Amino acid sequence: MTDETEPINAHEMTTSTAKQNRIAPMVFAVLVLAITFIPYLLGYANAEGRRYLWLGYNFDDASVYLTWMRQTAAPSLRVFNLFTTDPQTGLVANPLFLLLGLVHWLTKIPLLGVFHLARLLFGYTLLMSVWHLVKTVLKTDSQRWFALLLVALSAGLGWLPVWNATGFDSPVDRWQPEAITFLSLYLNPLFTASMTLQVLVLANLFKADQTGDNRLTIKAGVSALLLSLIHGYDVITLSVVWTLYLIVRTIQKHDVVRVWKQALTVAGIALPGVLFMLYQIKSESVFRERIAVATLSAPIYWVALGYGIPFLLAVYALARQRKSDRNTESIFLSIWMIGNVLAAYLPVSFQRKMLQGAHIPISILAAIAVNLLVQNKSRAMTAGIKGSIGIISALTVFAFMYRDIQNANANITQTQLQRPFLRQGEQIALDWVAKNTPPNATIQPLPHITLITDNVTSKTQTAISDTTLATILPWMTGRAVFCGHFGETPHYTDRLNQLNRFLIPNTPDTEKISLLRSMNVQYLLFSQTSPSDIEADSLVPIFRHRLPLPKYLKQVYSSDGVEIYEIHLP
Numbered sequence: 001m002t003d004e005t006e007p008i009n010a011h012e013m014t015t016s017t018a019k020q021n022r023i024a025p026m027v028f029a030v031l032v033l034a035i036t037f038i039p040y041l042l043g044y045a046n047a048e049g050r051r052y053l054w055l056g057y058n059f060d061d062a063s064v065y066l067t068w069m070r071q072t073a074a075p076s077l078r079v080f081n082l083f084t085t086d087p088q089t090g091l092v093a094n095p096l097f098l099l100l101g102l103v104h105w106l107t108k109i110p111l112l113g114v115f116h117l118a119r120l121l122f123g124y125t126l127l128m129s130v131w132h133l134v135k136t137v138l139k140t141d142s143q144r145w146f147a148l149l150l151v152a153l154s155a156g157l158g159w160l161p162v163w164n165a166t167g168f169d170s171p172v173d174r175w176q177p178e179a180i181t182f183l184s185l186y187l188n189p190l191f192t193a194s195m196t197l198q199v200l201v202l203a204n205l206f207k208a209d210q211t212g213d214n215r216l217t218i219k220a221g222v223s224a225l226l227l228s229l230i231h232g233y234d235v236i237t238l239s240v241v242w243t244l245y246l247i248v249r250t251i252q253k254h255d256v257v258r259v260w261k262q263a264l265t266v267a268g269i270a271l272p273g274v275l276f277m278l279y280q281i282k283s284e285s286v287f288r289e290r291i292a293v294a295t296l297s298a299p300i301y302w303v304a305l306g307y308g309i310p311f312l313l314a315v316y317a318l319a320r321q322r323k324s325d326r327n328t329e330s331i332f333l334s335i336w337m338i339g340n341v342l343a344a345y346l347p348v349s350f351q352r353k354m355l356q357g358a359h360i361p362i363s364i365l366a367a368i369a370v371n372l373l374v375q376n377k378s379r380a381m382t383a384g385i386k387g388s389i390g391i392i393s394a395l396t397v398f399a400f401m402y403r404d405i406q407n408a409n410a411n412i413t414q415t416q417l418q419r420p421f422l423r424q425g426e427q428i429a430l431d432w433v434a435k436n437t438p439p440n441a442t443i444q445p446l447p448h449i450t451l452i453t454d455n456v457t458s459k460t461q462t463a464i465s466d467t468t469l470a471t472i473l474p475w476m477t478g479r480a481v482f483c484g485h486f487g488e489t490p491h492y493t494d495r496l497n498q499l500n501r502f503l504i505p506n507t508p509d510t511e512k513i514s515l516l517r518s519m520n521v522q523y524l525l526f527s528q529t530s531p532s533d534i535e536a537d538s539l540v541p542i543f544r545h546r547l548p549l550p551k552y553l554k555q556v557y558s559s560d561g562v563e564i565y566e567i568h569l570p
Contacts, residue, residue: 021141025148029127032152033120036186039401040116043408043420050421053472054112056404058177058187059413059420060485065097065190066111066475072101073111081286082474083481083488085442085520088286092276096193096230111475118189126185126192127152129199134364136207137329140371146386147367151360155180155396156308172298172306173396175414178356179306181363182397191356194231197223198357201238201266206332208262209249217262221269228273233353235274236346241339242266248331286490293487295352297344307359309393313366320372330368336361418468425560426469426527432557433525433564434477443523443564444482445469447496449503449539462504462539464496469527482519503540509550516552516567524553529561 044052055062064083071079077098078090093101096118104114130151134144158174168175177183177191184191204220207213228235242263249259281288297303304311314337321330340358344351370389374382404414411419433443448466453459470484483495501507502515526543528536541547543563549555557564 025128025131028148028152029124029131032127032182033123033185036119036123036182036401039186039404039408042405046409047421050423051427053420053422054116055413055420056187056408057183057400057414059418060415060471062115062188063471063475064485064488065188066115068094068097069101069104069111069114070475070478072098073105075102075105080480081290081488082479083484084286084490085480085482086286086490089284091280091284091287094230095226096190100189115189119185119187119192122189122192122196123185126181126196126199129196129203130360133199133203133360134367136203137333137364138367143367143371146370146390147364149390150310150363150366150393151181152185153182153390153397154308154310154359154363154366154393155182155400156304156306156311156393157396158306158308159395159399168298169302171302171308171396172355173308174306174400176298176306176352176355178353179303179359180397181359183400184356186397186401190231194227194234195357195360197227197230198234198238199360201227202241202332202336205242205262205266209255209259210328212255212258214262214265217265218269220262221266224266224270225273228270228277231356232274232277233350234356235270236348237340237343237354237357240343240346241336244339245332245335248335289490290488292349294349295487296349297352297355300341300345303341303344303355307362308396309389310359310362310366313369313389314362317365317369317372320369330365333361333365333368337365417464417466418471419466422468422472423527423561425562428560429525429527429557429562429564430469430473430476432559433473433479433523436557437477437479437523439478441523442480442482442521443473443477443525444499444519444521445473445525445527446503446540446543447499448528448533449500449536451535451539462500464500466528467496469525473525482521503543505538505541505547512550513552513569516569522567523556524565524567525562526565527562529563 039056040054043054043056046052053059067082068079071082072093077093079093079097080088080090100114100118103109104111107114109117127148131144131148134147138144138147155173156171158171163170163174172179173183177187181195184195200223201220204216204223208216208220224235224238227238246259246263250256281291298306307314317330318334318337321334337358340361341355344355344358346354366389370386374385377385407413408420411421413420433441437443445467447464447470449462450465451460452463454461467484470481473479473481474484483489483492483499486492489495498515498519502512526540528540528543530536537544537546542549549565552567552569553565554568555563556566
């Protein structure tokens with residue numbers, strides 16, 4: 001008999017292993033992104049004859065991005081803030097949303113479809129960029145995989161039931177998506193695209209420092225240029241991080257001239273983008289007012305709690321870095337973490353936005369810390385420690401999605417002012433606006449109002465309860481509104497109060513006419529017509545047909561619970 005067993009080919013085994021090592025992180029990224037679709041699919045399944053908007057948390061911000069996409073799909077290189085009727089010259093389109101608008105124009109894929117496809121695409125590029133980064137800074141596959149797992153799925157202690165607050169007085173993983181990688185993957189292509197560029201800038205700069213390869217420096221510069229045009233806040237963060245890195249490398253006397261030349265090369269490539277954004281800020285007052293809206297960072301303890309166990313592990317990794325065993329990789333990660341967090345406390349109005357990206361070095365340092373903790377431990381104990389940390393650290397992201405699912409079931413979003421579902425009549429009315437009003441028309445959907453009682457004085461007063469149509473009308477119709485978004489609309493709260501005053505019956509007609517003139521709108525849309533909303537009969541009797549319609553309003557549309565009025569001022 002002959003032995004027909006083929007000899008083992010070492011080259012084939014090596015090739016097979018290398019292929020598996022390439023494919024495995026790709027499969028992991030796809031699985032993570034598939035998880036992000038769960039709340040959206042459940043929302044769609046629960047539509048029950050309503051129009052599901054495929055938006056959840058940060059509903060209003062997503063509406064801004066969709067508005068930009070709609071305008072660039074004209075196609076146009078210039079976009080306007082459609083959440084205000086204030087005079088403006090417009091801006092050159094954000095390159096990311098120019099691209100997405102053109103995709104919509106060329107493929108006819110609905111705006112929401114392009115939005116979510118971009119979320120998935122840039123989410124994938126982000127996770128793969130992180131994988132290439134951890135292959136550079138970590139030595140073993142077990143560390144690399146655990147780091148990737150923490151970057152993709154970890155958060156902090158926001159899942160604990162002790163946090164009753166729905167606002168900002170709670171850990172950041174409950175309410176700040178750009179602070180947590182998974183929440184960015186779940187919600188927003190702008191965050192994932194800009195985070196990818198952050199990783200590419202820092203990873204290429206670090207590798208250029210290690211190798212002296214000028215091509216990596218150029219790659220970092222091009223990424224920084226794109227970042228300055230897409231999400232310019234992050235350029236400030238990277239400047240803080242790399243300045244600290246340069247200071248440390250200078251103190252170490254490590255090839256000082258080369259590392260500074262590399263940094264200056266990147267800065268020079270990115271400078272035109274920075275100068276262009278500064279020019280747009282200076283030349284467009286509405287844009288300038290938008291940037292001035294305060295988005296301040298939470299106190300540092302909410303940030304620490306928002307990163308939870310990974311943050312504690314990262315601090316432990318920093319503490320264990322004795323001078324004798326520090327390496328360049330750990331120095332780089334430590335500076336990235338510290339600089340990223342410090343940037344979020346610079347004295348600027350938009351400081352909170354600059355926390356974006358900090359989760360990445362925190363998670364990688366946490367993986368290093370776990371490796372230190374499991375040294376000399378059995379395989380079973382190592383698996384138990386890693387599994388426990390992974391599960392506990394992932395609880396918030398699932399709690400976050402579950403909260404969105406519950407909100408969708410109740411037809412609300414986290415602001416409590418918008419709904420993820422539209423009545424069919426509302427959708428039809430918005431279609432009518434898009435087809436029957438001039439492209440430059442301005443229209444204000446009137447908010448729904450309700451009565452609330454002051455707990456201190458026991459007095460009742462009217463308050464805004466729903467602004468859904470004002471938030472979505474710009475991206476659904478391409479028309480501008482007077483008041484529609486807390487940040488994009490200048491003096492948003494004042495304008496909401498003005499609309500409240502306009503609606504209530506005891507406001508004199510002279511005041512209402514004066515307000516309409518200042519609003520600079522041609523149409524009003526009213527949708528608080530539900531028969532079950534009995535209190536609206538007394539709150540808005542004119543629009544509920546309990547009082548005669550004033551002469552300066554002419555009804556031009558009425559169907560299925562929505563009415564539109566053309567304004568004719570004396």
